[in-house]
Amino acid sequence: MIDQAYDRAAELISCADAVLVCAGAGIGVDSGLPDFRGTEGFWRAYPPYQRLGLKFEEIADPVHFADDPALAWGFYGHRLGLYRATVPHEGFEILRSWGARVFTSNVDGQFQKAGFTDVAEVHGSIHHVQCVEPCTDEIWECTFDVEVDPSTMRAVGPLPSCPSCGGLARPNILMFGDWAWVPHRSQAQLDALTSWRRSVRNLVVIEIGAGTAVPTVRRQAELASAASGALIRINPREPEVRHGRGVSLPSNALEALTALASSVDRTSR
Template sequence: MMSENSINEAIQKAAQKIVEAKAIVITAGAGMGVDSGLHIYRTQNDFLDSHPVARELNLSLPDLSNVNLFQTNPHLAWGFYGQRWQMYRKALPHAGYQIALEFCISKRKRKGKGDQYFVFTSNVDGHFLSAGFNPSRVVEAHGTIACMQCLDISKSKEVWAVPSKTKIKVNKQTMLAQDPLPMGPPGSEHPTLARPALRFYNDKDWIDDPFKKKEEEMEAFVSKIKSKMQPFVVLEIGAGDRDPRIRVRSLGESLAKENDLCTLIRINTNSEDVAVPNPEKNIAIQLPALLALVRLEAKLKTSSLLNAN
């Protein structure tokens, strides 16, 4: 557990690095959404406590987040994701998103150029886009619950935004979605069963072309920064390492390891997850996402750092 003095020192150091940076790469995991009221599941019991029907059915998160379920029991699959979709639509991005966006925009204002940031997130809630981040600068590594695709990709490989009038009615007692289930693509004469455009467990049919293209653009952006020998920061927020699908942590660590001019700023509440490699160079802040961002903003506003560049 970090002491308050250690956290203050880390906030000061991180604020300085943000000011000095010519660009920012934000990497975010599930912990970023906690202050928006979204759940984070560290254990199976955490998940089951939030989904009592799943407990009754003896189903785990991997069981319900498996593309095979859409094939064998589409009403249950859409019941689970219908609830999640409704939850994400109701939740609003917390104030930390706007603070992080201001950090990013400050780089554009300072140089009078285009956006000097990228976001790489494993979250599927779409909150970075809702908060006003440039869509062309947000890599949603696992897709987004705001989009759909066909379950049978031999029918179509189109990825479409969930129509605004879409309603997924779910029986809360059984967690089964009611008919009609989502179909698509829109406008098709022969629509077929749809699924969220997310990367599930055991998923070979996720259409990742739109997301992969943005990731390639992010890699080109980082390469350009490195070629110019410019300092930049990786602001990693709320990323754990328990899910092997999530590359948020490895991305930040690899960038910091490969580049002397890159500083990793890691924000996490968990004492194990917050530890950083090479702590003389990189910075750990053991706080919730929103609180850490608020304190960073306050440090920038109340110190001479604002005029450092």
């Protein structure tokens, strides 16, 4: 059955005029990145927060930039360093070889690091920053490093500042309960993706590592493939496709993409 699923998915890719990748945190696991699945998973990745009793949705709250900036930048500064040091796995190159465009909830910049230029980051990017207030809607690239004490996960030393007002800067990431996020960079990416989708008739959607807990990516993948049912869902835990409208591949990203690439090569001969 699984071989038939890969053959069907390969046929969809081979016959498509364009490929859209809809990616959640699961795509980065094979590169060594944590996916923060559940509180226990988050605490395994960041033990100091377990000692503090802080869940992911609690630490990823913009209120900390006002109440405890060293705590806030400790979390995001550590992630910034982690993402900069991470090398995208070979599955990214497979997707790029198919000319894929990307919609992702990830803020890690791994697609750009792998050479993609058309990426819609619906939740923003850790590699860009904005004013905490914000005093302006300006967004600028993150060119600094943040020193973090790994035992406490708190930032040490000077914190990033806004060049306009001199106040605190923060990542241009949509956080939980975030009313101060400056959205125009992400919105421009989303508008470009929407325009492209309207120009494509025979589209296949490859959804990777996107669960149901935060359904943003799944919703986009299902909407984009609604007319044709050309959806390939790669997910080791929640691979089911509703009403049989697509192909389910219950695997990790790298394993599935490697097998898919082989199947596409066979189909193309």
